[in-house]
Amino acid sequence: MASVTGLEGIVAAETELSMVDGEKGLLIYRGYEAKRLALELSYEEAAYLLWYGQLPTEEQLVDFCVKWSGLRALPAEVKAVIDLLPQEFEMMSVLRTAISAAEETNRGTWSPSLEGALRYTALVPSIIAYRYRRSAGLEPVEPNPQLGHVANYLFMLTGEVPLPAHVKALTAYFILAMEHGMNASTFAGRVVLSTQSDMASALCAAIGAMKGPLHGGAPSEVVHMLDAIATKERAEGWLRQRLDEGQRLMGFGHRVYKTFDPRAEALREMIIRLSADDAWFELAVYVESLATRLLDEYKPGRKLYTNVEFYAAAVLRAVNMPSALFTPTFTVSRMVGWTAHLLEQAGCNRIFRPQSIYIGAMPETAEV
Ligand code: CMC
Numbered sequence: 001m002a003s004v005t006g007l008e009g010i011v012a013a014e015t016e017l018s019m020v021d022g023e024k025g026l027l028i029y030r031g032y033e034a035k036r037l038a039l040e041l042s043y044e045e046a047a048y049l050l051w052y053g054q055l056p057t058e059e060q061l062v063d064f065c066v067k068w069s070g071l072r073a074l075p076a077e078v079k080a081v082i083d084l085l086p087q088e089f090e091m092m093s094v095l096r097t098a099i100s101a102a103e104e105t106n107r108g109t110w111s112p113s114l115e116g117a118l119r120y121t122a123l124v125p126s127i128i129a130y131r132y133r134r135s136a137g138l139e140p141v142e143p144n145p146q147l148g149h150v151a152n153y154l155f156m157l158t159g160e161v162p163l164p165a166h167v168k169a170l171t172a173y174f175i176l177a178m179e180h181g182m183n184a185s186t187f188a189g190r191v192v193l194s195t196q197s198d199m200a201s202a203l204c205a206a207i208g209a210m211k212g213p214l215h216g217g218a219p220s221e222v223v224h225m226l227d228a229i230a231t232k233e234r235a236e237g238w239l240r241q242r243l244d245e246g247q248r249l250m251g252f253g254h255r256v257y258k259t260f261d262p263r264a265e266a267l268r269e270m271i272i273r274l275s276a277d278d279a280w281f282e283l284a285v286y287v288e289s290l291a292t293r294l295l296d297e298y299k300p301g302r303k304l305y306t307n308v309e310f311y312a313a314a315v316l317r318a319v320n321m322p323s324a325l326f327t328p329t330f331t332v333s334r335m336v337g338w339t340a341h342l343l344e345q346a347g348c349n350r351i352f353r354p355q356s357i358y359i360g361a362m363p364e365t366a367e368v
Pocket of ligand 1: 180183247249251254256295302304307308309
């Protein structure tokens with residue numbers, strides 16, 4: 001049943017990119033179950049599938065990876081803009097500004113391209129790593145062409161070649177988070193592109209939407225919640241107090257999923273292997289089942305389960321990602337989905353122009 005607030009149930013576009021079945025807990029990318037792809041593919045292969053509509057041959061994959069890694073270096077003017085931003089700027093704001101500064105300047109016909117999609121996707125980890133290291137007083141690390149997108153991101157942040165287990169876990173998260181139908185940030189980007197605006201402007205809108213705590217900002221809140229709970233004994237009292245105050249538990253609930261979020265399930269499996277004997281992870285599993293029970297008690301019938309962000313927090317923590325980089329890291333992965341949607345929008349464009357229902361006062365003289 002369609003609802004006016006939050007456009008719930010409203011179909012805004014047809015897409016060949018992904019299907020989210022919230023009742024069955026199913027996420028499909030171009031005919032493949034995302035949770036299978038997350039365990040079997042590299043991030044580049046999954047990106048190829050979304051952008052081109054099919055899996056690459058070995059030769060295509062090699063060419064694609066070479067092209068991609070050749071686009072990672074930050075232009076000098078983008079570095080200069082980043083350096084001008086105040087220290088207290090959040091990373092998502094830095095990212096939004098840097099993507100603006102990286103806008104392709106070729107004016108003329110409106111032609112959002114796969115080349116543009118690849119270029120912006122390649123730049124995002126470089127922007128984050130450059131800013132992160134500069135803010136920490138460290139020398140920025142140049143991209144390593146020998147490493148794939150995920151490993152190179154960790155390499156540029158730390159200056160060290162990451163552990164294969166970390167790359168595998170983060171790759172699974174990246175693939176599971178790369179695309180998710182008509183979510184708020186994707187919709188924001190498609191709306192901007194539908195005016196025949198450029199890809200950089202559409203991506204800035206998407207980044208702005210992603211920044212909010214109800215969308216991409218949840219995983220760092222999950223870590224704060226678990227750190228505040230600290231022990232199993234404190235968990236029930238802490239959660240009940242939040243729910244008594246009418247607050248939301250971060251990492252729970254979803255507009256579409258009314259059963260387990262398949263992304264959360266897949267990440268839990270992945271993280272169990274990486275975090276065996278980790279007390280924090282044990283607490284996370286305990287809090288998940290307790291909170292699900294309490295949410296059912298406080299909000300009966302609302303079907304509130306863990307969403308992807310809950311176990312994303314565990315994966316990101318396990319690979320030593322600083323919590324200030326959780327939402328930006330979600331953005332690194334979602335760039336592929338966003339740009340694939342922008343290309344799809346460009347291919348069948350009609351400007352988005354919904355209506356509103358006026359519920360304000362009328363002039364006394366007006367005829368109704
Ligand atoms: N904790 C407690 N209560 C909740 C929660 C929660 N996390 N989520 C929803 N509810 C309650 C809400 O208070 C409302 O209760 P009532 O009917 O008594 O007013 C009911 O469930 C329905 O909520 P809603 O606001 O209509 O749900 P929505 O579809 O508009 O919101 C959501 C979806 C994801 C924004 C929401 O569940 C939420 O705020 N979750 C916490 C933030 C979070 O984890 N965000 C990450 C989402 S996954 C990443 C992505 O795909 O964007």
